[in-house]
Every structure is written in structure tokens, then in C-alpha cells.
Amino acid sequence: MIEYTLSILVHLALVLLLSPLVTGFNRTFKARVQTRRGPGLFQPYRDLYKLLRKGMVIPETASWIFTATPFILFVTTLLASLLIPSVTAQAPLSLFGGVLAVVYLLALGRFFLALGGLDTGSSFGGLGSSREMTISAIAEPALMLAVFTVAIGAGSTNLSIVAQAGLSQSWRFLAPSQMLAFAALFIVLIAETGRIPVDNPATHLELTMIHEAMILEYSGPYLALIEWAAAIKQLVLMTILVNVFFPFGLSPDWSPVPVLISLGLFLFKLLLLSIIVALVEVTNAKMRLFRVPELLAIGFVLGALALVSTFLFQG
Amino acid sequence: MWPIRELYSAGLLVYAIAALAGLSAYLRKTHAAWVASWLCYASLTGAALEFFASVGALATGAEFNWSLPSGIPFLHYGVRLDPLSAFFNLTLSLLGACVAVYSVGYLKHGVAHRRPGLFCCFFNLMLLALTLVFTASNVVFFLIAWELVVVTSYFLVVTDHESEETREGGMLYMLMSRAGTGLMFVGFLLLATAAGSMEFQALHGSGEKLSPGVGAAAFLLLFFGFGVKAGIIPLHIWLPAAHPVAPSNVSALMSGIVIKTGIYGMARVFFDFYGNTPVWAGMLVLVAGVVSALLGVLYALMEHDLKRLLAYHSIENIGIILMGFGSAMLFRSFGHPQLAALALVAGLFHTLNHGVFKCLLFLGAGSVLQGAGTRNMEEMGGLIRRMPWTALFFLIGAIAISGLPPLNGFVSEWFTYQGLLAGFGATPTLTRMAFPIAGALLALTAALAAACFVKAFGITFLALPRSENAESAIESPISMQIGMAGLAATCVALGLGATWFIPVFAPITQNAFGVQISGQLVAGNGLLLTAGSLHNGSVSPLVLAIALLGLAGVPLAMWFVLGRKSPRTIGPTWDCGLPGLTAANEYTATAFSKPLRMIFGALFRPRREIQAEFDVSPYYPKAIRFASEIQPTFETHIYEPLRVGILAIAARMRKIQTGSIHAYLAYIFVTLILLLIFGVRE
Numbered sequence: 001m002i003e004y005t006l007s008i009l010v011h012l013a014l015v016l017l018l019s020p021l022v023t024g025f026n027r028t029f030k031a032r033v034q035t036r037r038g039p040g041l042f043q044p045y046r047d048l049y050k051l052l053r054k055g056m057v058i059p060e061t062a063s064w065i066f067t068a069t070p071f072i073l074f075v076t077t078l079l080a081s082l083l084i085p086s087v088t089a090q091a092p093l094s095l096f097g098g099v100l101a102v103v104y105l106l107a108l109g110r111f112f113l114a115l116g117g118l119d120t121g122s123s124f125g126g127l128g129s130s131r132e133m134t135i136s137a138i139a140e141p142a143l144m145l146a147v148f149t150v151a152i153g154a155g156s157t158n159l160s161i162v163a164q165a166g167l168s169q170s171w172r173f174l175a176p177s178q179m180l181a182f183a184a185l186f187i188v189l190i191a192e193t194g195r196i197p198v199d200n201p202a203t204h205l206e207l208t209m210i211h212e213a214m215i216l217e218y219s220g221p222y223l224a225l226i227e228w229a230a231a232i233k234q235l236v237l238m239t240i241l242v243n244v245f246f247p248f249g250l251s252p253d254w255s256p257v258p259v260l261i262s263l264g265l266f267l268f269k270l271l272l273l274s275i276i277v278a279l280v281e282v283t284n285a286k287m288r289l290f291r292v293p294e295l296l297a298i299g300f301v302l303g304a305l306a307l308v309s310t311f312l313f314q315g
Numbered sequence: 316m317w318p319i320r321e322l323y324s325a326g327l328l329v330y331a332i333a334a335l336a337g338l339s340a341y342l343r344k345t346h347a348a349w350v351a352s353w354l355c356y357a358s359l360t361g362a363a364l365e366f367f368a369s370v371g372a373l374a375t376g377a378e379f380n381w382s383l384p385s386g387i388p389f390l391h392y393g394v395r396l397d398p399l400s401a402f403f404n405l406t407l408s409l410l411g412a413c414v415a416v417y418s419v420g421y422l423k424h425g426v427a428h429r430r431p432g433l434f435c436c437f438f439n440l441m442l443l444a445l446t447l448v449f450t451a452s453n454v455v456f457f458l459i460a461w462e463l464v465v466v467t468s469y470f471l472v473v474t475d476h477e478s479e480e481t482r483e484g485g486m487l488y489m490l491m492s493r494a495g496t497g498l499m500f501v502g503f504l505l506l507a508t509a510a511g512s513m514e515f516q517a518l519h520g521s522g523e524k525l526s527p528g529v530g531a532a533a534f535l536l537l538f539f540g541f542g543v544k545a546g547i548i549p550l551h552i553w554l555p556a557a558h559p560v561a562p563s564n565v566s567a568l569m570s571g572i573v574i575k576t577g578i579y580g581m582a583r584v585f586f587d588f589y590g591n592t593p594v595w596a597g598m599l600v601l602v603a604g605v606v607s608a609l610l611g612v613l614y615a616l617m618e619h620d621l622k623r624l625l626a627y628h629s630i631e632n633i634g635i636i637l638m639g640f641g642s643a644m645l646f647r648s649f650g651h652p653q654l655a656a657l658a659l660v661a662g663l664f665h666t667l668n669h670g671v672f673k674c675l676l677f678l679g680a681g682s683v684l685q686g687a688g689t690r691n692m693e694e695m696g697g698l699i700r701r702m703p704w705t706a707l708f709f710l711i712g713a714i715a716i717s718g719l720p721p722l723n724g725f726v727s728e729w730f731t732y733q734g735l736l737a738g739f740g741a742t743p744t745l746t747r748m749a750f751p752i753a754g755a756l757l758a759l760t761a762a763l764a765a766a767c768f769v770k771a772f773g774i775t776f777l778a779l780p781r782s783e784n785a786e787s788a789i790e791s792p793i794s795m796q797i798g799m800a801g802l803a804a805t806c807v808a809l810g811l812g813a814t815w816f817i818p819v820f821a822p823i824t825q826n827a828f829g830v831q832i833s834g835q836l837v838a839g840n841g842l843l844l845t846a847g848s849l850h851n852g853s854v855s856p857l858v859l860a861i862a863l864l865g866l867a868g869v870p871l872a873m874w875f876v877l878g879r880k881s882p883r884t885i886g887p888t889w890d891c892g893l894p895g896l897t898a899a900n901e902y903t904a905t906a907f908s909k910p911l912r913m914i915f916g917a918l919f920r921p922r923r924e925i926q927a928e929f930d931v932s933p934y935y936p937k938a939i940r941f942a943s944e945i946q947p948t949f950e951t952h953i954y955e956p957l958r959v960g961i962l963a964i965a966a967r968m969r970k971i972q973t974g975s976i977h978a979y980l981a982y983i984f985v986t987l988i989l990l991l992i993f994g995v996r997e
Contacts, residue, residue, distance in 0.1 A: 012869070052873060055882035061778050061896070062888075063699045075866045079859065095843065096858040100732055101720060103758075105859070108719040111765050118773030118902065122888045126902020129773065133766035134910040137759060144758035148751045152739050157852030217888060221878035225870050293914050300755070307739070307751050 007254060008082065008092045015081040019231035020044035022238065022274060029278045044231065048224050056220025061121035069116035070218065070225035076109035077229045081236045085163045085243055087262045089250040098157035099147050102240070103140075106192075106233060110136055113226070117214035124206045128213030131289065135191055135198065135210065138296050143188045145303025149181040149310055150244055159244065166247035173245050176313055180306035182245045186276075187299035189241060191292065193234045195277060197284040198292050208286065235270075242269040317371030320379050323396060323450075326364035326408075330443035333357035337436030351422035351431035355415045358439055362411035365446055369405035372396045373819050380452065387455075389513045395452035398822035399587070403449040403579045406667050409805065410571045410674045411442050417678050417798025418564045420791060424685055425562060426475040434474060434562075441467035441568070448576050454503050454513040458496070461576070465492045468573055472561040481560040488557035491550070495543030499580070502536030505529055506588055515583070522589030530589075534596055537584045538603075545577030545633045548607045549949050554630060555614070559622035559690065563681020566622060570629040571674035578636055578666050585644055586659065586827035594648050598749065601641025605753050608634025608760045610918075616767045616911055617919060617945050619692045619904040621680045624771055625673065628716060631760060632669040635731060636662045638753055642734045647828060651741050654734065656824035656832035657847055661730035663820060668723040668809060672715040675802035679709035682795055683775060686788040692771070692904045697780040701788045706776045708799040713768035715806040718761045721856035721863075723809035726844065728761060729854055730836075733846035766911070774904045781898040811857045814841045905943060912945065919945040 024044045031038025058066065080102045085091040097105070110132065117129035151157045153172075154165035166172050173179070191198045199210040206213055215226050243250065249265035251258035287295065333354050340350045372378070382393035396404070418438070422428050444467055447460035469492075473485035507513050509529075510521035522530055539550065546554040554574070558566045585592065585600070611630030618624035639662025646655035680690075682705040687695055699706040715722040735757070738750030780786040790796075809816060814837045821833040838845050838853065845853040890896040912921050923943040927936040971978075 016869070049877070052877040053881055054878075055884065057884050057886040059888040060885050061697075063777060065699070065777060071867060071870050074870045075863050078866050078869065079862050082862070093858070093862065095839075095849075095853055096855040096862070097720075098852045098854065100729055100852075101854050101859065104718065104720050104725055107717075107762065107765055108714070111714065111717060111719060111769060114766075114769040115773050115777065118769070119777040120888050121778035121896055121898075121901050122890065123900050123902055124889075126773075126907060129769060130902065130907040130910060133762075133769055134914070137762035137766050137911070138914065140758040140762040141755035144755045145751060148736060148739070148754055151736055151852070152751070155740075156850055157733070157736065157846070158850075161850060220881060220883075221874050224878075225873075289910065290913060303755070304752070307748065311739075311747060 003254070004092070007088070010254075011082060011086065011092050012078070014086060015078065015232060015235060016228075018270075019228065019235040020048060022235055022270060023231045025271070025274050026278050026281075029275060030282055033278065033282045044227075048228055051219075051224035051227070052221050054220040056218075056222055059120045059122075059217050062119045062217070065112070065115050066119040066217075067222075069112045069119075070222040070229075072112045073109040074225045074229045074232075076105045077232045077236065080105040081232055081239070084159050084236060084239050085247075085250060086239055087251060087259055087266050088254060089164050089167060089247065089252055090160045094158050094160040099151060099159055099162070099240075100157055102159070102236070103143065103147065106236070107136070109229065109233075113214060116218075120217040122217065124209070124213045124216050127207075128210055128216070131210045132214055135292055135296075138293050139188050139191045139299070142184050142296055142299030142303050143192075145300065145307060146181040146184040146188065149177055149303065149306040152307070152310060153177065159240070162244055163247040163250055166244065167250060175309075177306045177310040178245055180302050180309060182241065184299045184302040184306060185237075185241055187295060187302070189237045190277070190280065191296060191299075192237060193230070196281040197287040198295070200286050238270055238273050242266070242273055317375055317377070319368050319371040319375070319377060319396065320381065322364050322368035322371065323379075323394075324381075326361045326368060327443060327446060329357055329361035329364060330439045330446070333361065334436045334439040334443065337432045337434070337439060340432030341430060341436060342432075346429065346431060348423055348428070348431070351428065351435055352419050354431070354435035354439065355418045355422065358415035358418075358435070358442060359412050361439070361442060362408040362415060365404055366408035366412060368396070369401045369408060372401035373398060373405065373822070376822050382452070389453075390455040391453045391514070392456055393452040393514065394447070394450040395515065396450055398826060399579075399582060400450045402663065402667075402819065402823060403575065404446060406575065406670045407442070407445050407449060407572050410568060410670055410802075411445075413798045413801040413805075414564050414567050414571075414674065414678070415798075416801065417567075417681075417795050420794035420798075421562070421564050421681060421685070423792070434471070437467045437470045438565075441471060441573075445572060445576065449579055452515045454507055454515070454518070457515075458500065458503070461496065461499075464573065464576060465489070465496070468565070468569060471565040472557050472569070474562050474565070475560065478560070484553075484556040484560040488553045491543050491553040495540045495550070497540070498536045498543070499540030502533045502540055502584075505533035505536070515587075518588045520588070520590040522584075523591065527593075531593070531596075534584075534589065534592065538581065538596075538600070541577040541580035541584070542603070543577070544574060545581065545637075546574050546607075546630050547603050547633060547637065548610050548630060549953055551607070551611070551630045552949055552954060555618075555623050555626040558626035558629070558677075559620060563622070563677055563684060566625075567674040567677035567681070570626065570677055571670040574629060574633065575666055575670060578633065581637075581640060582663070585640060591647060592644050594645065594746065597641050597644030597648055598746070599641075600637050600644055601749060601753060604634045604637030604639075604641050605756050606634070607631065607637065609756055609763075612760050612763045612767060613911070613915055613918060616763060616770070616908045619774075620690045621683065621692050621695075621771065621775060622677070622690050624692075624767065625676050625680060628676075628764065628767070629669075629673055631764060632665065632673065632716070635728065635757065635760070636665045636669065638662070638757060639665060639731050639734060642731075642738055642750065642753075645738065645742060645746065646734075649742050649746075652828040652830045653832060653835075653847060654737050654741055655828050656820075656830045657730065657737065657836070658734035659824055659827060660817070660820045660832060660836065661727055661734050663823065664730060664813075664816075665724075665727035668715070668727045668806075671802055671805045671809065672712045672722075672724060675708060675712040675799055675806065676716065678795070678799050678802065679705055679712060682791040682799070683709075683788075686791060687782075688784045688788075689782070692774045694782040695775045695780070695785045696778050696782075696898060696901065697776070697785060698788055699776040702776075702790045704796050705791060705799065706772075708796075708803045709776065710772055711803040711806055713772045715810070717765035717768050719765065721810050721860040722806050723813070724806075726810055726813040726854075726856060728757070729844070730846070731757065733852060737846070737851070763911070767908075770904055770907045774902075774907065778901050779896070779898045781901065811860055813844055813856060817844070918948065920948070921945050
């Protein structure tokens with residue numbers, strides 16, 4: 001029991017500490033590719049620290065929904081991360097909720113975030129909420145088809161079991177179904193984490209914002225929680241991508257040496273994926289909002305093809 | 316021994332007495348408010364008795380039969396409380412009880428309060444008729460009860476008959492219901508001919524005794540007949556017309572349970588009268604489910620009338636229920652009783668869950684309607700400050716209907732997904748592709764539902780009031796709050812305590828497929844819900860909820876350590892430097908759904924009209940008028956030609972409808988002769 005509690009705490013610490021680093025790496029790497037100096041790898045930590053200590057302004061139109069939202073968003077995202085194996089093949093809470101619970105916990109956080117956007121009474125909040133809910137809705141079929149492909153391949157929706165099934169067949173990721181599902185999920189990752197070409201996290205023009213427009217009225221500690229939750233959500237989706245499709249190196253238990261190797265490999269896999277995401281971002285221009293459904297339709301078709309190839313190639 | 320029979324009969328008796336008392340109060344012109352209160356308490360008593368009867372029947376597994384001869388051939392006043400009936404009766408009595416409490420306060424205002432006796436008479440009569448529909452064991456008696464539901468609910472819908480919209484909605488409901496009953500009637504006759512009896516027990520498995528062609532015809536007739544009531548697309552058009560115009564407590568029961576009589580009929584036919592069905596039948600139900608779910612939610616998104624929006628969501632949820640039923644039928648066809656049981660549990664559980672949260676949402680809409688005096692969301696806003704409890708209950712309903720954890724909607728959608736997932740491996744050839752595609756579209760439906768309820772809750776309750784009515788809204792009386800609180804608590808209880816509820820389905824799946832799945836669906840000392848086995852996947856709403864509460868320590872600790880001393884000021888929302896934020900700056904419901912209206916433009920065919928008035932330059936308009944509407948595709952492309960066709964035929968029929976009694980007597984005589992010649996062969 002103590003070991004179990006400890007594993008949860010270690011997992012939590014890892015997720016909380018690693019997620020700003022992924023964001024920081026993404027920004028720094030993009031800056032370097034664009035031959036800028038960039039803000040530095042550890043800037044997100046400094047930002048969060050500063051925001052948590054700052055004062056905040058609550059809009060006078062807002063109700064308790066506005067106050068509850070940062071907490072609900074943070075907690076649901078954090079819980080979702082506990083359902084996914086990161087350095088050990090057994091995620092701490094994967095028995096209590098599989099991949100469907102991950103998707104729906106993230107949806108619960110988003111539900112409140114969108115309400116928080118509407119609660120301020122400004123047009124920008126409503127605009128952000130409307131766009132965020134639209135894009136997440138049309139991303140859902142692609143996400144679910146990719147998830148189904150993975151779950152059907154492993155015969156389970158429990159992500160620990162999925163990862164362990166992947167471990168026992170190390171070349172599994174080369175199967176066409178897995179590659180297609182990976183591609184579909186990658187498109188969903190871009191859309192869900194608000195990356196270019198779907199959304200621009202660094203934009204300063206309200207009318208082009210999606211995620212940022214929703215949280216325009218948040219400041220201080222609340223903004224810190226929301227930013228941190230966004231970073232954790234990005235880590236959650238990236239962990240699904242790297243550990244479900246490329247689970248090699250995951251440690252079977254908490255003995256130190258395999259865990260360290262596993263941690264190293266996990267960081268390396270995340271690094272590669274972040275580089276790909278950053279390259280996609282710097283080589284594309286932001287799409288018009290009504291082009292996004294086409295991108296997500298590609299994701300849907302890829303997911304459907306992944307399933308068809310599961311059935312055709314039995315793998 | 317639980318006195319099931321006594322409780323059941325006493326419940327019916329209370330309903331009947333309350334209905335008579337209501338009628339006599341109306342005839343004596345006693346319109347005092349206490350009439351309504353007492354009759355609502357009577358409904359509550361009746362519902363409570365029925366509730367305990369159903370719980371008893373489900374808990375003990377006892378089945379009771381009871382019948383009275385009628386003296387009319389084929390008709391017995393027979394009732395049977397088997398597990399399936401008891402489950403639906405449980406749903407009915409639970410919702411009926413909460414709505415009865417709500418009605419105590421609700422009937423103090425509004426149109427129904429002018430004739431409380433008459434309203435309560437029909438209200439109790441409808442509860443009585445619904446109980447009989449769910450428990451009748453004879454085809455003729457079932458149809459009589461069915462028609463009684465139609466008639467009583469029609470009168471309740473048209474309570475506000477002075478408004479033309481109400482009369483039209485009611486008439487459409489009546490017409491569509493009659494058409495549905497006609498289809499059902501023929502379907503039942505075909506089955507009864509095969510079984511040689513009108514008793515439900517004799518009809519068990521009678522679908523196979525028919526030749527394939529006739530069996531298929533009977534199946535289709537019954538599916539579409541019950542489908543009208545359930546509101547599957549394209550037979551749904553009465554639903555968004557009739558539900559919103561009814562008083563809100565009636566709308567709540569209409570969406571919560573009256574349309575479920577269609578689902579009950581389908582469950583009875585698909586899993587009792589048919590021991591097995593061909594693959595196409597299961598596929599038809601699955602596809603009808605997917606289409607209804609997706610189109611239902613898409614149309615709901617375009618509504619800014621709060622009650623019409625909820626009515627379209629009923630269509631969506633009926634679709635989700637049918638996805639469960641359709642996959643159960645497919646699994647049975649391919650010989651997987653375990654999976655069929657899983658999918659049936661998903662469908663039935665969603666039936667109950669939808670009843671609870673939809674009832675809650677309609678009651679919430681009723682409170683809003685009474686508090687703010689409008690159904691139009693564009694005139695609401697900021698109600699969370701004036702109606703905090705209603706807002707909280709509506710929010711719980713909104714989270715539940717969006718299928719978000721840890722509430723009850725999540726649990727039944729989770730089971731539906733698991734059924735669809737299992738379908739890929741368990742069915743041959745291309746049939747298997749239907750399951751994951753259905754799953755993906757279910758995911759889309761659920762996400763769109765979440766978007767729609769962000770809109771419904773956000774525009775109605777949050778930010779600034781958009782009209783004077785919304786500004787002066789008042790919270791509902793305590794009885795209405797208690798009614799909603801009961802349903803909201805049920806949403807939470809059925810979500811967190813799902814593992815303790817699942818065993819209820821054991822006898823139902825046992826009767827349908829000979830499998831008691833519920834033991835396998837629960838694991839880990841009643842903590843985990845599983846998809847047949849732990850390996851296939853498991854979820855625990857209770858642990859997730861506890862973990863969410865526990866994890867709240869993390870942000871709270873961070874705030875306590877770092878941000879506790881930081882100042883917290885209240886200031887105006889950023890308005891781009893304009894002089895003050897007004898309600899005109901807020902996002903509207905129409906604007907909120909604009910991106911989806913454009914993305915699904917091929918379906919909606921939106922039309923908009925902008926007129927600007929200006930003095931000097933077109934860049935400085937004095938006033939702008941904006942109108943936008945979507946094309947009601949089914950109404951214009953299917954029902955309009957149908958209506959024109961029926962009227963044309965009716966115009967020709969007029970020639971034989973002379974109005975002369977002699978002619979009619981001659982028709983009757985000729986018909987009698989023909990029947991004697993062709994009908995009596997022996």
C-alpha cells in the first residue's frame with residue numbers, strides 16, 4: 001500500500017515537473033529554428049512561479065463557475081495523467097479508468113473551461129469557447145477511431161495492458177494499422193493542444209485566438225493553473241502517443257535501474273516527438289478556422305484506414 | 316416476502332382516485348391552489364407505492380401475474396410485472412415522484428394553475444396509463460393503455476390551448492401517434508396470428524414462427540410503429556413541436572418517460588417476442604440509432620429555444636439507446652450472448668439515465684421559464700446569480716447528459732462504447748466496420764452534446780442578463796427545488812454507485828439471452844465496472860471522483876504556499892476600451908453555434924438576411940437587422956410532399972364521404988357482407 005501511494009506521488013511529481021519543460025523545449029526549439037534566441041528552456045517554470053505569487057483581477061460579471069474552472073481543469077488533467085503509463089508499464093490508476101476515461105476527463109476540464117470563457121461576458125470569451133468546443137468536437141471521431149484501433153489490437157481499453165501488449169511484440173509499431181493510427185492521433189494532438197496550423201498559442205490578436213481567447217480574463221494564480229493544466233494535457237497526449245505506440249523500455253516495476261533507463265528513454269521519445277511538433281509548427285502557416293475540419297477529416301480517414309488494415313492484415 | 320402485488324395495486328388505485336378527485340374538483344369549479352397541491356401529493360404517493368413494488372420485484376426476482384376477464388374476445392385485463400416491466404416501472408415511478416413534488420410549486424403559477432383539477436386529473440391518469448403500458452400482458456389491453464397515454468398526454472400538452480403554436484404541436488403529436496399505433500397494430504396482429512394468442516407470454520419467441528418475409532414485415536411495422544413514439548429520425552418531427560409547448564412538468568415526463576414507452580415496446584419485441592433476428596434487422600436498429608443521435612444533436616445545436624433544444628437532445632439520446640439495442644441484436648445474431656447482454660445493459664441503463672437527467676433538465680428549463688418568462692435563450696443570461704439552485708441542478712444535468720465523468724451519463728455511454736468495441740472482433744466480414752464507425756460517431760455526438768450544453772448553460776445562466784425579464788428573475792419555490800434536487804442526486808448516485816445498480820439487469824438479460832452478465836460487469840469488491848472482464852477494460856466512477864477530490868489538494872497547496880497573500884481585486888471585464896461592457900457585447904447562442912452551422916452547412920442549408928440602414932456612408936450604419944434560419948430538411952423534403960399527397964387523396968375521397976346517413980349505412984352493410992364472405996372461411 002505504501003509502495004502504491006509512493007508510486008502515485010512519484011508519478012504526480014514527474015508529470016508536474018516535466019510538463020512545463022516540454023512547453024519550454026517546444027518554444028526554445030522553435031525559436032532556434034527561426035534563428036531567434038528564444039526565452040530559455042526553463043522560462044515556463046519562472047512564469048508559473050511568478051503567476052502563482054501575483055495578484056489577480058476577477059471580472060465583476062463572473063460567478064463561482066469562473067473561480068471553480070481553474071481547479072477543475074487542473075485536477076481533471078492531472079487525474080488523466082495518472083491513467084497513462086509513463087516510466088513504468090503499470091500506470092498508477094489505470095485500473096480505475098482506461099483510455100475512454102482519459103478522453104472524457106479531458107472533456108470535463110474543457111467543458112468547464114468553455115463555461116469559464118462564457119462567464120466573463122466578453123465577446124472574446126464566448127468566441128474562444130465556441131471555437132474550442134467546435135474543434136474538439138470534430139477532432140473526436142478521429143481520436144476515437146485511433147483509440148479503437150489501439151484498443152482492439154490489444155483487446156483492452158486499459159492503457160497499461162495496451163502498453164504491455166506492445167512490449168511483448170516489439171515490432172508491433174511497424175504494422176500499418178499502428179502507423180495509421182499514430183498519424184491520426186498526431187493530427188488530433190496538434191488540434192487538441194492548440195498548435196499551428198490549428199491555433200497559435202503565441203498569438204496576440206484576439207480574433208485569431210482560440211484557447212487564449214477563452215482564458216483572456218484569467219490572471220495570477222488562476223492563470224498559472226490553467227497554463228500548467230494546458231502543459232499537462234499536452235504531456236498526457238504526447239505520452240499516449242509515445243508509450244502506447246512505442247512502449248519499448250518501459251520498466252515492469254519500480255526497481256531503480258530499469259526505471260532510470262525507462263525514464264531516459266521516455267525523455268528521449270518525448271524529445272523526438274516535440275521536435276516533430278515544433279517542425280510542423282514552424283513549417284506551416286496558421287489555417288483559416290474553416291479549413292481545420294478538412295485537416296481533422298484527414299485524421300478521421302486515417303483512423304478508419306487504420307481499422308480497415310487491422311482487419312485486412314490482422315495486425 | 317415483499318407485498319409486490321399489494322403495493323402495485325395500491326399505486327394504481329391511488330392514481331385512479333386522484334384522477335377522479337381532480338375531475339370532481341374541476342366539475343365543482345374548485346380551482347383553489349390546495350387542490351393541485353393535494354393531488355400532486357397523491358401522485359407522489361402513487362409513484363412511491365409503484366416504486367417500492369418495482370424495487371421489490373427487481374430485488375426478489377419475483378414475477379407476478381394478475382388478470383381479470385373482460386367478456387370481450389381476445390381481451391384480458393392482464394398485468395405482469397416481469398423484470399423488464401419492473402425496470403421501466405421503476406424508471407417511471409422515480410421520475411413521476413420527483414415531477415409530482417416539483418408540480419406542487421409549479422402549479423401555483425402558469426396556465427395549468429387556472430384549472431388545477433383538470434390538469435391533475437389528466438396527470439394522474441397519464442401516470443396510471445403509463446404504469447399499465449409497462450405492465451400490460453395482453454396485446455389488446457396494452458394497446459388500450461397505449462392509446463390512453465396518447466390521449467391524456469395530448470390533453471396535458473395542449474393545456475395552454477389558447478396559443479396556436481400549442482394547438483399545432485399537439486395536433487402533430489396526435490397525428491403521428493395515430494400513424495404509429497396503426498403500424499404497431501398490424502405488427503402485433505401478425506405476431507399474434509403466429510402465436511395463436513394475444514397474451515404476451517404466448518408471444519415469446521413468436522417472431523421465429525412466422526415465415527421470413529412476414530417476420531420481417533412484422534418487425535419493420537413494430538420498429539417504425541414504436542419508433543414514432545421514441546422519436547427516431549425521420550419519424551421525430553412531432554417531438555420538437557410538442558415537447559416545448561407543454562407545461563414544463565409535462566415536458567419533463569414526455570421526454571423522460573413517455574417516449575421511453577417506444578423503447579419499452581422495442582425491448583419487448585426485439586428481445587422477448589423475437590428470439591433471434593436477422594443481421595439486417597440489428598444493422599437497421601444500429602444505423603437508425605447512429606443517425607438519430609448525430610442529427611438529433613446537430614439540430615439541437617441550432618436551437619436557441621431552451622425547451623426545443625432539450626427536445627432535440629431526447630432524439631439524440633434515443634439514438635444512443637438504440638445503438639446499444641442494435642449491437643445487442645447483432646451479437647445475438649452472431650451467437651455471442653455475453654456481448655449481447657453487455658450491449659443490452661448499456662441500452663437499458665442509458666434509458667434510465669436519460670430519463671433522469673432529461674427530466675431534470677426540463678424541470679430546470681421550467682424553473683427558468685417561470686423565473687425569466689421566456690424560452691428564448693437570447694433573452695436570458697446571468698441567471699446563476701438570481702436562481703443559484705436551479706443553475707446548480709441544471710449544471711449537474713448538463714454534465715450528466717454530456718456523458719462526462721463521474722455522473723451517470725458517462726457510465727452508460729462507457730458501456731455502449733465497450734459494446735461497440737467488442738463488436739469489431741466478434742462479427743465477421745464487413746459488418747465489423749459498422750461498430751467502430753458507430754463508436755466514432757457516438758464520440759462526435761457526445762462531444763457535440765457537450766458543446767451544446769456549454770451553450771445552453773453558459774448563455775442561459777452566465778454573464779450579464781440580456782433582457783429585463785432575466786434581470787428581474789426570481790428563484791423557484793422550495794418544492795420545485797426539491798423535485799430537481801431529487802433527480803440531481805439520482806444522477807450522482809447512479810454514476811458513483813453504478814456497480815451497485817448493475818445487478819438489476821441480471822434477470823432481464825437472463826430472460827433475453829439466458830446469460831446473467833452483471834456478475835462479470837462488476838469487479839474489485841464492487842468498486843470497478845468492467846467490460847465483461849478486467850482485461851477488456853475497467854472504470855470506477857467512484858474512485859475517479861474520490862481521486863479528483865484528493866488531487867484538488869495539489870492546486871490548493873500551491874495556492875496556499877505561494878499565492879495566499881496576493882491581492883484579489885474585482886474589476887471590469889476587458890471591453891477593448893469601449894465605455895463599459897453591456898449585454899450587447901456578449902456572445903449569443905446563435906453566434907456560439909455559428910462555426911458548426913458553417914461546418915455542417917450541407918445539412919443545415921443556413922440562410923441569412925442582413926439589412927442595414929444608413930444615412931451618409933454605408934460604413935456607418937444606423938441600425939442593422941439580422942435574421943438567420945436553417946432549413947428544416949425533413950419537414951420540407953419528406954413531410955411536405957406527404958402532406959400534399961394525403962390532402963390530394965382526401966380530396967378525391969370526399970366524393971364517397973357524402974354526409975348522408977343512408978350512404979354510410981350502405982357502406983357498413985357492404986363491408987359486413989364482404990367480411991362474411993372472405994373473413995369467415997371455416
